[in-house]
Amino acid sequence: MAAALAARQSALCTGVHCSITLLERQRSSGSKIRISGGGKCNVTHRGTPAELLEKGFLRSKERRFLRHALYAFSNAHLLALLRSRGVECSERADGKIFPVSGDALSVVAAFEGLLRDAAVKQHFSGRVRSVERKGELFIVNTEAASFSGDAVIIATGGVSYSHTGTTGDGLRIARSFGHTLNRLSPALAPLYTIKSPPSSLCGLSLRSIGFIATGGGMRLERQGDLLFTHRGFSGPAVLSLSRDIADLSSQSGQVVHLFADLFPGQRVEELEAHLFQQGRKRGSQMVRKFLQSCPLAPQGGNFALAVHGTIPTALIPLLMQQSALEVDVTWSTLGREKRLSLLAVLKAFPLGIVREVPLEQGEVSAGGVALNEINPKRMESRIVPNLFLCGELLDYAGEIGGFNLQAAFSTGWMAGNNALYPAQE
Ligand SMILES: Cc1cc2nc3c(=O)[nH]c(=O)nc-3n(C[C@H](O)[C@H](O)[C@H](O)COP(=O)(O)OP(=O)(O)OC[C@H]3O[C@@H](n4cnc5c(N)ncnc54)[C@H](O)[C@@H]3O)c2cc1C
DSSP states (O other): OHHHHHHHHHHHHHTOOOOOEEEOSSSSSOHHHHHGGGGTOOOEESSOHHHHHHHHOOSHHHHHHHHHHHHHSOHHHHHHHHHTTTOOEEEOTTSEEEETTOOHHHHHHHHHHHHHHTTOEEEOSOOEEEEEEETTEEEEEESSOEEEESOEEEOOOOSSSGGGTOSSHHHHHHHHTTOOEEEEEEESOOEEESSOOOGGGTTOEEEEEEEEEEETTEEEEEEEEEEEOSSEEESHHHHHHHHHHHHHHHHSOOOOEEEEESOTTSOHHHHHHHHHHHHHHOTTSBHHHHHHTOBSSOGGGOTTOOTTOBOOGGGHHHHHHHTTOOTTOBGGGOOHHHHHHHHHHHHSEEEEEEEEOOGGGOSEEEEEEOGGGEETTTTEESSSTTEEEOGGGBSOOOOSSSHHHHHHHHHHHHHHHHTTSOOOO
């Protein structure tokens, strides 16, 4: 959609007459936008393009590739475009930007209106099966018809949530033109563990904790919220680390162990000093009572402030069990060895072993068309002139926070903007 609009805009700017056709296999456009952000659409993120790249794209190769597109069509451009169709957006404290309406459909409606005004011909319910090059022309074949054009932009998305239409068709088409496809892998995906968490914990959320994955001598870590599910774990910290975990377990075949650090801001010695102090001051207090009122992830070493809530009651028996502590043990009866064992569990509570990082369940899929085969200043194939590729089918994946939609809009816009004009030598 962004690519088609940009193509029209550049045609208008230069007085070129052209016909622009958008082919969509679904009955309507923007199926992923409709379900994005839980139906509220986290459309982009606050900050300069440099800040978005820094916060949203953790791999430097991907940052370098996306840089040009994010400057060429930034969050400010996107918000102005939406505003031009009456869609006001607002920022949350964490920097995420949503339409004020709280409705993802308003974003889709804005694009639909813009596409109508731009006289973009739209064909729905027609799945593109192949694209061929015949001389200077491209022939695009859907199930029912063929279209020809001077330039083609492939914007078919990733491979997760396949019911939205993203089944990797564009990837196969890119390969038919000689493009390399890097291994597809899940990103922003939940984790399934070999042993499911106890049902009593299902739905429980731990705020701002440290989420740790280890395997093959590697230690990966993110701080954020973690959610217990009936098959494993989800929540921002888990989603963010899922791509690295998938790489670790599939590329090096490693067994990946998961842990939660309930005190990510405290070094082991600091936490030990706090527990020791507690033992000296309140010898008759039961350790489990102390844990119940203990703040999760206390900030700045302040154990009196429960900014992220306290350790959930449902977790206490498991913490006691893992530390091999009796239910009614008090500080005065807790020897040093047991205190150290509690300390170890609080800093690395075992969550289980990864069974699967489900590709289909990822909010995005990583992998796809190799970035070094795409000109990042045009989004044009370096293999086939006038073939453009953009969005999630390229081998990048952003963090949660509106970065993926922004990257899709930015790369799409750049592709459309350049599609009418040959590259300058
Ligand atoms: C549940 C969920 C929530 C998300 N929430 C957010 C969020 O809040 N913020 C954010 O930034 N990102 C979010 N994302 C990610 C974001 O939606 C995607 O990264 C983004 O939509 C990718 O844009 P795209 O244009 O590359 O592909 P898509 O938006 O997937 O669009 C590809 C289109 O191509 C069509 N297509 C595919 N194959 C063919 C074919 N053969 N012929 C014709 N048409 C075809 C598809 O039907 C689809 O409409 C979310 C994703 C999911 C799954």
